Amino acid sequence: MSQFALLGKRRFAPFFLTQALGAFNDNAFRYALIGMATFRLGMSSQALSTYNNIALALFIAPFFLFSASAGQLAERMEKARLIRIVKAMEVAVMALASVAFMLASPGMLLAVLFLMGLQSTLFGPIKYSILPQTLHPSELVGGNGLVETGTSLSILLGSVAGNALMAVPHLGPQLASAAVIGVALAGYLASRAIPPSPATAPDLRFEWNPFVETWRVLGFTTRNRTVFNAILGISWFWFYGATLTVQLPLYTRNYLGGDASVLTLALALFSIGIGVGSLLCERLSGGKVEPGLVPLGAAGMTVFGIDLYFVRPHEALLREQNWWSMLSGAGGWHIAIDLVLIGMVSGFYIVPLFALVQERAERSQLSRIIAGTNIINSLFMVLAAAFGIVLLGVGLSVPQLFLTVAVMNAAVAVYIFTLVPEFPLRFFGWLLVNTLYRIRREGIDRIPEHGPALLVCNHVAFTDPLIVMACVRRPVRFVMYYRIYRLPLLRPLFRMAGAIPIAGAKEDPELLQQAYDAIDAALEAGEVVCLYPEGGLTADGEIAPFKPGISRVLERRPVPVVPMALRGLWGSVFSRRDNFLRRARLPRRFRARIELVVGAPVAPEGVDAAALEARVRELRGAEA
Template sequence: MSQFALLGSRRFAPFFWTQALGAFNDNAFRNAMVMLVAFQMGLGERTVSLYANLAPALFILPFFLFSASAGQLAEKYEKTRIIRAVKLFEIVAMLLAAVGFHTHHTGLLLAVLCMMGLHSTVFGPIKYAILPQALAPAELVGGNGLVEMGTQLAMLAGMIAGNSLMLIAGAGPLAASAVTVAVAVAGYLASRRIPPAPPTAPDLEFDWNPLRETARVLAITRADRAVFNAVLGISWFWFFGTVLVAQLPLYTRHALGGDGSVNTLVLTLFSIGTGAGALLCERLSARRVEIGLVPLGAFGLTAFGIDLYLARHGAAAVQGQDWLAFLRAPGNWRVALDLTLIGLFAGLYVVPLFAFVQARAPREKLSRIIAGNNILNALLIVLAAGFGLGLGALGLDAPRIFLAAALLNVLVAAYIFTLVPEFILRFVCWVLVHTLYRVRVEGVERIPEDGPALLVCNHVSFVDPLLLMACVRRPVRFVMYYKIFNLPLLRALFRMAGAIPIAGQKEDPVVLQRAYEAIDAALAAGELVCIFPEGGLTRDGAVAPFRPGVLHILERRPVPVVPMALRGLWGSVWSRRDDLLRRARLPRRLRARVELLVDTPVPPAQVGLAALEARVRALRGERA
C-alpha cells in the first residue's frame, strides 16, 4: 500500500492537516508581520533592524523555556485534548494578531510571535510522538515522509501568502487577518477529527520547575547513545537549513541578480526538493526505518552545497531579474538543480532520523525525548544565526558561507557516524544489497520490535549477514566463524558490527565458550542475535542438518526463536555453487531477485532442533 493511502485514513489524515495548517499559519503570520513592519509602517532602518533581529529570538525563546514541560504534558495526558487546546490558543493568537495588523501595534505583534513560538513548543513533542501510536511500524517512514513533505509545502505556501496578502493595496492587514484567523479555525476543526491517543506515562509526576525538568529531559535524551546521536543529527539539519535559508535573500540579490520573485523561486525549489526527498524515503527504504539513507543524505548535502558555490560565487552581471529571466539566463539551471537536490538530500537525511528516534526510543519517554530534541534544535538554530553573522562579519559572502556549511557538514557527519557505526554499516549494507539484488521481504514485521530474540536462518552465501542487516529494522548481532572474523582487513568492520566469533568444540573450546557468554550477554541486554545453525555455507543449495548450538543458547537464556529463510542466493557469485576460479568471474545475474521469509516466533519451551530445521526448510521451499 502506498504511503499516500494514509491521507485517506482517519488515524492519520486529520493530524496531517492539523499540522500542515499550523505550519502554514506560523509562516503566513511571520511574513505578513515582516512585510508590515519593514515596508508599510515608515520605520527607520535601525528600528526595522531591531525588530528583525528581535523577532526570531522571541519565537525561539519558548523552546528553551517550555519544551521540557511540553514533553511532560504529552506523556501524562491524552494527546488529542492537548492538540485541541493548542489550536484554540492559536485562534486567540491570530485574533490578537488581527488587532496588531489593524492598529500597526508592533509590541502586540511581537507578543503574538512569542505566543506562536509557545504554540509550536507545546505541539512539537506531540507531533512526532503521536505517529508511533497511530501508525504500524511499516507505516512509520511513509507517515514521517508525508508530514515532512506537508510541513515544507505548507511553510512555503505560508511565506508566499503572508507576503502577498500584506501587499494588497488598501486591504493588506484585513486580508492577512482574515486568512490567518480562518486557517486557525480550520486547524481546530481538523484537530476535532484526530482519534484519541492515550497517555504513555499517565503516572508521571509533573515537575513545574522548567530548569530542573529541562536538565532531566536532556539526561533522558542522552541515555541511549544511538538515539541521542540521531537527535544531534536532526539538530544539525536545522543548523544547516537555517544557514542556507538565512543567506538566500542576499544570495538571490547579489550572486543571482534576482528580485523578490527569484527569492520565492529558490525557496520553492528547496521546499519541493525537501518534500520529494521525504516522500522518496519510503520507496528507497522498502517501508522500513532505514538509517542507511542518512549518510547518503549527508553526502548529497555536501556534494551539492559545494557545487552551488562552484556554480555561482561572484556578483551577478545583471541585477533585478525576475524569475523567468533568471531561468532563461545561461548557467542558472545548474543553480536551480543544486538547490532542488540540496532539498532532496535534506529530506533523505532527516526523515529516517525522526523515524529512527520514534522506533528506537521507549514509548513512555518519547515525548520527552522529542522535547529534548526541540531544545537542542533551538540551540543549533541560534548557533546557526551566529555562524552566518560571524562569517558575514569576516567578509564572507553568501556563496562562501554555503561552502563553509557544506564542508562543516563533512566533519559533523563523520563525528556522528563514528560515534554510532550503525549509520555507516546500514548505509554500506543498503548500497551493496540494493546494487546486487532486488529483495522481496515477507513477514519481517514478525521480528519483535523490542526485547531479545534469537534469529535462525539457512546459510547460502557470504553476503547473508549483509542481506539480513539490510532487511531487519533492528540492529542484529551475527554469530560468525572465528577464522573469517579474524581476517586482517575485515576484523575492524566485524567488531564495529558487533559480530560474535565462534569455533567448534574440537577447534577451540575457549572461543566457543566466549561466544556463548557473548551471546548470552547480548540477549540479556535485549538485543537480537542471529545464528546460522547449519554451521557453515551450504555446498549443494540444500539446508544442512542443524547443529545443537541453538539449544545450548536457549538453555542459558530462554528467548523467542524466529525462523527465517533466504531464497534465490544459491548460484550467485557469493555462494559455493562454483569453484573459486568460476566465482572470480562476473556474476551470471545482476540485480537478481532474492527473498527473505520470516516465520512466527517460537516460544523457547517449544523449540526442538528437528522441528526448527523443518520450519526453515518449509520456508525455503523448492527455490534455493
C-alpha cells in the same frame, strides 16, 4: 498498503490536516513579516540580516525555555484534547498578529513571533509522539514521510501566500491578517476531528520549575545511545537548514539579483525537494525504518551545498529581476537544481532519524524525549543564528557562509557515524543489497519489536548477513566464523557491526567459549542475535544439518527463536555455485530475485537443532 492510503484514515487524516494548516500559518506570518522587512520597510542589508537573525532567535527561544513543560503536558493529557487547546491558542495569537500587521510595527511583529514560537513549542511533542500511538510499525516511515511532505508543501504555500499577500499595494497588511486568522480557524476545526489518543503517563507529577524539568528531560534523551545520537543528527539538520533559510532573503536579493518572486521560487524549490525526498523514503526503505538512508542524505547535503557556492560566489550585477529572468541568467537553472537536490537529500536525512527516535524510544517517555529533541534543536538554531551573525560580521559573504556550513556538515556526519556505526553500515548494506538483488520480504513483522530474540537462517551466500540486516528493522548481531571475521580489510567493519567471532571446539575452545559468553551478554541486553547453524556456506544449494550449539545457547538464555529462510540465492552473486572467488567472471544471476521468509517465533522450551532445521527447510521450500 500505499502510504497515501493513510490520508483516507480518520486516525491520521485530521491530524495531518491540522499539522499542515499550522505549518502554513507559521510560514504565512513569518514570510509576510520578512516581506515587509525586506521589500516594504527599506532596511539596509546589515539591518535586514540582523533583524532576520533576531527573528529566528525569538521564534525558537520558547522551544528552549518551555519544551520540557510541553513534554510533560503531552504525556499527562489526552493528546486530541491538548491539540484543540493549542489550536485555539493559535487563533488568539493570529488575531494579535493582524493588529501588528496593521500598525506595521517591527517590534510588535517580533513579539507575536515569540508567541507563535510558544504555541509551536506546545504542539511539538504531540506532533511526533502521537504517530507511534496511531500508526502501525510498518506505517511509521510512510506516515512520517507524509507529515514531512505536508509540512514542506505547507511551508511553500504559506511562504508564497505570505509574500504575495503582503506585496499587494495598499491592501497587503489587511489581506495577510485575514489569511492567518482564517487558516487558524480552519486548523482548529480540523483538530476537532482527531480521534482520542490516550495519555501515556496520566499519573505523571507535573514539575513546575522549567529548568529542573529541562534537565530531567535532557536526561531521558541520553539514556539510549542510538536515540540520542539520532537526536544530535536531527539538531544538526536544524542548524544546517536554519543557516540556509535565514540567509535566503539576503542571498536572493544580493546574489541572485531577484525581487520577492525569486525568494518565493527559492523557498518553493527547497520545499518541493524536501517533499519529494520525504515521500521517496518510504519506497527506498521498503516501508521500514532505514537508518542507512541517513549517510546518503548527509553526503548529498555537503555535495550540493558546496556546488551551490561555486555556481554564484559573487554578488549579482543585475537587481530586481523576476523569477524567470533569474532562471534565464547564467547559472540560474543550476542554482534551482541545487536547491531542489539539497531539499531532497535533506528528506532522506531527516525522515529516517525521526522515525528511528519514535521506534526505539521508550513509549511512556516519547513525548518528553521529543521535547528534549526540541530543546536541543532550539539550542542548535540559536547557535545557527549566532553563527550567521558572527561570520557575516567578520566579512564572509552569504555564499561563503553556505560553503562553510556544507563543509562542516561532512565533519559532523563523520563524527556522528563514528559514534553510531549502525548508520554507515546499514547504508553500505542497503546500497550493496539493493544493487545486487531484488528482494521480497515475507513475515518480517514476526520478529519481535522489543526484547531479545535469536534468529536462525540457512546460509547460502557471503552476502547473507547484509541481506538480513537490510530487511530487519532492528539492529542484529551476527555470529560468524573467526577466520572471516579476522580478514584484514573487513575486520574493522565487522567490529563496528558488533559481529561475534566463533570457532569450532577443536580449533579454538577458548574462542568458542568467548563466543557463547558474548551471545549470552547480547541476549541479556535485549539484543537480536543471528546464527547460521549449518556452520558454513552451502556448497551445493542444500541445507546442511544444523549443529547442536544452538541448544547450548538456549539452555543458558531461553529467548524466542525466529526461524528464517533465504530463497533464490543459490547461483546469485557471492554464492558458491560459480566459485566466484576463484574465477574471474561474473556470476550468472546478477540482480537476482530473492526472498527472505520469516516464520513465527518458537518458544525456547524443548527446541533443538533438528526441529529448527526442519522448520527452516519448510520455510525455504524447494528453491535454494
